[in-house]
Amino acid sequence: MATTSDEAAIRRVLTRWMQLDDSYADEEWITGILTEDFVLHAGDLRVEGRAAARELNDRRAAGPPRGKHILSEPNIEVNGDEAVAITDYLYVTGSAEAGYTITTAGQYRDELVRDPAGAWRVRRRTNTHMSVPAGAPS
DSSP: OOOHHHHHHHHHHHHHHHHHHHTTOHHHHHHHHEEEEEEEEETTEEEESHHHHHHHHHHHHTSSOOOEEEEOOOEEEEETTEEEEEEEEEEEEEETTTEEEEEEEEEEEEEEEEOTTSOEEEEEEEEEEOOOOTTOOO
8 A cells, every 4th residue: 555655755756866867966866766677768769777877878968958857746656565656747958049948748657666775766767758749830
């Protein structure tokens, strides 16, 4: 049975992950939030394990400055030492010329497990980007 403290702990993990990612604190979220066997699915992208997550973030670090994740309240289902959280998100970037722009919108489906120390960790994330309808204004 889920407890309020489990749901609050999971909410903190998911929020902290995006805050650390937005702040370039990659090693902290990779080792502190992900399981060793973490898997990410995002469209055609598949990342397996912490080492692959590091490689992906090394490539991102060489690119444009990171933006900011804006998260909805997650829908969390806890079943013992496992949980699923579904969170909608927006990703916002900014520049002096263009101001702030929503560059991505979508939904995260995270599978979490409680580790032996009692901390919640993300085992799998599926990132589904929202598609832009044909003919939508840009």
